[in-house]
Amino acid sequence: MLLQGAGSLKAKALGLLVLLLFSGVFVMNASASHSWGNYHWARTANPFTLQIGDNVSSQWDAYLGTTSGDWSQSTVLDTNIVAGGTTTDVRKCRATSGRVEVCNAKYGNNGWLGVASIWANSDSHITKGTVKVNDTYFNTSKYNPSAWRNFVMCQEVGHTLGLDHQNENFNDFNLGTCMDYTSDPTGTAGTNGTLDNEHPNQHDYDELGIIYTHTDSFTTLLNRLFSVSARVSNRDIDTANPKEWGKEIRKDRKGRGAFYERDLGKSEKLFTFVVWAD
Numbered sequence: 001m002l003l004q005g006a007g008s009l010k011a012k013a014l015g016l017l018v019l020l021l022f023s024g025v026f027v028m029n030a031s032a033s034h035s036w037g038n039y040h041w042a043r044t045a046n047p048f049t050l051q052i053g054d055n056v057s058s059q060w061d062a063y064l065g066t067t068s069g070d071w072s073q074s075t076v077l078d079t080n081i082v083a084g085g086t087t088t089d090v091r092k093c094r095a096t097s098g099r100v101e102v103c104n105a106k107y108g109n110n111g112w113l114g115v116a117s118i119w120a121n122s123d124s125h126i127t128k129g130t131v132k133v134n135d136t137y138f139n140t141s142k143y144n145p146s147a148w149r150n151f152v153m154c155q156e157v158g159h160t161l162g163l164d165h166q167n168e169n170f171n172d173f174n175l176g177t178c179m180d181y182t183s184d185p186t187g188t189a190g191t192n193g194t195l196d197n198e199h200p201n202q203h204d205y206d207e208l209g210i211i212y213t214h215t216d217s218f219t220t221l222l223n224r225l226f227s228v229s230a231r232v233s234n235r236d237i238d239t240a241n242p243k244e245w246g247k248e249i250r251k252d253r254k255g256r257g258a259f260y261e262r263d264l265g266k267s268e269k270l271f272t273f274v275v276w277a278d
Helices: 002-030 058-071 146-160 202-211
Strands: 048-055 077-083 100-105 112-121 125-134 247-251 257-265 268-276
Touching: 048 058, 058 077, 058 100, 058 146, 100 146, 112 146, 125 146, 146 268
Parallel strands: 048 077, 048 100, 100 125
Antiparallel strands: 112 125, 112 268, 247 257, 257 268
């Protein structure tokens, strides 16, 4: 009887240990973060409004509109599409202080579909950002479908809000968010499960709530219409050029550079995320 009791106690203890281990895994997964470091826009209240400069062609306008509407469903922020500020050289898509400029052009067979860049100060406050989508690929039959355009536009703008990827394995099942790498944004090809990766999911909105849980005593947002005086330094940085990205910080699952950092001096850094063609 004593042996049986000891065995029973051991079995119960083992069961409790397994339960705790599984509980620990569940808690860690449930609280997983996909913020982009601690980078965020400084603002004095929530919800705040981020201006998005429309420098894209008519072929992209609807997708930019969808992306803006998607991210504006967040409880902490809205995005407002305004006239673009890079009309003198859309290809370079020069940044404007206090907002995000979005551009499209035929950037060449360089391997990338989209590039998102932010400038940030030493306090991790984003001061400006750019998004570029590469028509060299989007004009092909593979990437021309609306699902690919929605997926890349949504993800790149998401990066400028302070979000990282939720997953970086192209072969995993879709998580139902544009912040997840995929080989099939629609979830209909039979390769990545059945979820659609064209839009944000609730975890993205929850993460934005965490990123912007506090407020600041000042703002890095441009709360007025664009003017020439809003342009700031580093005009010569062409983020379409990989040589301008700086140091490679992280690779994707296929061994390609996914995240880059460049020290610009004077307590300012440039961070760049890249979405490569599949």
